[in-house]
Amino acid sequence: MNKQKNLHKNRFGLAVAFVVFILAMGAWALHGYYAAKQSLAALDVQRTKLARLKTEIKTTQDSIDRLKAEQEEFKKLLFNDRDVPAFIDGISHFAAKSKVRIMDMKTQRFSQIVVPKSFSDASKMENRGIIVDTDNEYKPDPQVEFKNRLTLAAMPIHMKIKGTFAAIVFFLNSIENDRQLLTVSNVEITRNTQDYPQLDCDFILKIYSLELLKDIKT
């Protein structure tokens, strides 16, 4: 009778060992499954982040390309260094055509356009992302890398001309109609008693260009 009991005991022991083994292996497999699942989920999240980041970079790059294109378009409205001698030649041509005499013409170097605070309300400008410092002058964002920063620069040309009132008006009109951006300021017309109706006219003609900030005086 003991033999049968021992036999049953052994069978039971083996069955228990087998079940324990299966359970242990099953638990191990389950653990492996969840670990793999978690790793894959984490990988998926990271890949999504990477894809989003790449998309953002692409969007940003597109934005940069658009800004560059805008800048190039803007440049077309301005003078470049090669245009200046031709323009000065052109002024002589306009003077002859307008029957005015250029008495004096002095050019200066390009300098950065400094916008006085009085030009507009500083707080409004700041709201538009434009920095206005306490010295009443606009200053660009210091975070922008200095060596690559472009700025709108103006080259003042002090001019003295002589001519009749109508000739002076025609001359100024000819200059103002130039395709490129330029401004006339500080106009002063004075009567010359010796050779009236010839008048003396002083004014400042400014032509504009995009220049690297490091290359010009502020």
Added chain:
Amino acid sequence: MNTYLSMEVDEQKIRYLLVEHSIKGLGLIGAGESMIQVGPSAPGALSSFVKELAKARKLKIDRLFLTINRRDTVVHQLSLGSVSKTDLEQIIVAEIEKIPSFTDNEFDYIYQQHETKNRNKVILGAMTDELVQYLLKEVKQTGIPCQELELAPLNLSGLLGSADFKQGPQAVIILSENLTHLVIFEDRQIRYIYTTTIGEEIWEDKFATKSWGEELKRTLKSYALDTKQTVGKHWLVWDRDKSPEFDKYLHHDLNLEAEPLNILQEWFKENINPAYTLAAIPLIYKVNKIKPVFSLTHFLRGSQAHNYKRLAIISILAAILITGAVLGFIIDRFNTIEHQALRDQKDVQSQMADVQRESTDILKERDNYLSMRKQLLFQATYVQLLKKLSWSRALSVVANEMPKELALTSFKVDEEGQVTFTGEAFRMESIAKLLRTIEISSILERGQFSYLTQEEIEKKKVFSFGILADIKTGGHS
């Protein structure tokens, strides 16, 4: 085709049948007996006999069948009242323990009971564990499978099913060496069993033979009195080769008519000595797939248990291996996936670090461009406002709106739009007219005197004046 060796084992000899089993049935290869002392005191005797027999006959034996017919076993009958199974087991054990050779030894037993008229008749057989273990060990040493063991003559009656054995209770007298069994059976069931330790030795002594015969007749008479049934026929199992006329001797000298039990003729063509009947019992059961009343595997449970245990261990090990391999593969796959995912994560993190660096540079570049754009926009807006005043138009307007009585000596407009007129007039009214004209001018506003002086030139009063005004900030282009 299989070759079987079926043996009857007693203390002094082995009687065997070598049989070939094919789809045609059983064929006798050989039969014989060997005088060998077999038992726990002769380890290796049985296994050596089997090996030598196979070697001598140049046979590969596929299976062994054992019949144990010895005085150190018990085949016995009990007659009891109605008892529970537990009590019955206790009674059987106690009954066996009364036998001196079983008193101090472990033993295994088998029994069957049948009830007749409120009587519980129990037929039992028992073997000491020592003998069983010895047999198992011997069988194991042969390396030949053995799954049937008969404790003679428990299952003999189960083979007696032909028409000759169906006329009421009949008896089989089994005369063996040192042992005689008298089995009364009916419908293949043992009704009564009687065993005496007198065997073939009676042939040497007529008085002993007579005494043996009287004992058997008394037993038969006792059965008839007890059951009120007469045993119709007697059958005899004996060694015909040793005593060819013994059945006739019984009839004539002892008045006990017994026919030779030739049941082996049902399965073998050969006329086999009835003495081999006991040896053939387990073989015939197995080959003919007859279910025995007393299990032929009962005493081999130890071996079978061992086999089962080994099989169970092998099965479980195989299951563990297969399951382990499958789960191991799955675990390995998950581990591989996890490690690959971790490696991919590192790659992605590295790429992300690169992209973030690139992103930082690009964002910085974009911020630079945006900042420059704001700055340029602001500067351009400022310049555009400066350009709003068309000088040619402004001068034309001034020329047209200027009173004719005035002579301007200078006209100046500074960068902030402040206009300075200087001139000369003969009359104050002309200067006042100029101021009024400024108030309604399309390009000037806020006219005011700067200075006014009077002097005489060529005896005429001449007024020199200075007037300040502002260029209108709106409405001109």
